[in-house]
Amino acid sequence: MARLSEEFLLAWSSLSGNDSMPGWQAISLASAGPVEVQAGRRSPTNAEAILFCFPTAKLVRTEKLPEGQGFLIERADSANYGELTLALTRKEAGSSELFTAMVCDVVGAIDDVATTGVDESKLLRVLIGRVIAWKQFMSRGANPLSPEAELGLAGELTFMVTLLDSGVPVEEVLRSWVGPDDAPQDFLLGDGAVEVKATMSSSGFPVKIGSLEQLDDSLTSPLFLAAVRFSREEGGLTLPEMIAETELRLGGEPGAVNFLRERLMVSGYFEGHSSHYIRKFESKEKRVFSVSEGFPRLTPGVVPAGVTRALYEINLDHAGDFLSDLDAALKQLGVTG
Known part of the structure; x- marks a missing residue:
């Protein structure tokens, strides 16, 4: 289930990323299983972001991370040695409303699958897979289906x-x-x-x-x-x-439901358009x-x-x-x- 947008909007409103020095301002949110979740802003652009911290999961350096018209996901410096941190960040030209909806959905997807007790590497793939689904959805215009x-x-x-x-x-x-x-x-x-x-x-x-x-x-x-x-x-x-x-x-199995929702997004269906x-x-x-x-x-x-x-x-x-x-x-x- 997608998280409520208020959780992220309130956190972003309490942060400032207007510092002239490049870096992050971040505040911790409720974790998604073993994955630490933070709301952040990146200096000097003040761009909204969500940081995902994986204590033990690894990502091959050569793996290309997805990037869409209004967002990008990239590696970020971690406070803890050996920890993988990925930042999902809104681009300046990206819609704030659509990015917030994306964040609610992506974090909610990790929440759901984390309840099954899978390891971090699986949750990392859920994150990347869901972001790819959003990229494909946005490439279709992000409009309701005809x-x-x-x-x-x-x-x-x-x-x-x-x-x-x-x-x-x-x-x-x-x-x-x-x-x-x-x-x-x-x-x-x-x-x-x-x-x-x-x-x-x-x-x-x-x-x-x-x-x-x-x-x-x-x-x-x-x-x-x-x-x-x-x-x-x-x-x-x-x-x-x-x-x-x-x-x-x-059967309500989180992994299967998550996969179905990813495929629905690729089809052009977004829950936010349900009305x-x-x-x-x-x-x-x-x-x-x-x-x-x-x-x-x-x-x-x-x-x-x-x-x-x-x-x-x-x-x-x-x-x-x-x-x-x-x-x-x-x-x-x-x-x-």
Whole structure:
């Protein structure tokens, strides 16, 4: 759970980093397990920062630390010999509001995973992984998801829960979700892949295909398309509610929940935008199709020479000959449910 912003804002307001000599002014906050957390300001820029002090964890000197448009994370001098201190610092051009939200989330993520008793090296990776997720989120513009992207994410979460219901292990489900990385398909499962599509239409079963490669089984095989039809009903769930439900299905295990939240951020979802997502999704129908020879699609091998990109729509009502089911698909993929 993210920490409250007041903890950091109050600490920063009590510090001054206007000294002409380079250095840090810092005040200790509640630790995150074995990791000491400090709010700081850096002189002479007076930039807000959070310092993370790891008593025994090590970081290879050659490892490149993430840096975004509005922040950077860097090594800082430590008061104790041999201790690793990393400073997450707002750049002058960075939004104070967004940086504060980032700090609350990052420290909260370390808090959550620290409750499991993992060692410092794991918490160090949580810190760096979460900061990388924020970097990717900010690179997308840090704006709420478009209605189309919101629908797509709802479909992927629904399929994720369906996999869990089928007995696929949590770790395998999470590891297979590559949609946030803009991969050709949303899930790389076993020996193949699954592309997930969602629609709100009550007429036909139209879905949008985003590229020539998305339904190309010459690149990835076996390939399946999992389709979800949603309706707008009061009994449905908003996107934030779907995410909360998915986290519960993960058993509340902090490491798994942290990983899911990182992937959601990479997808463009930020909890601070949750009030923006008021549309409700009620799952009404699920279909699984085997994508193979004759399936209605465009691929690099069938379009005229010179056509390199395409965005098109298909009606899955015309793909009945390719209907399968999840159990059969998992068996072909070599995934044990």
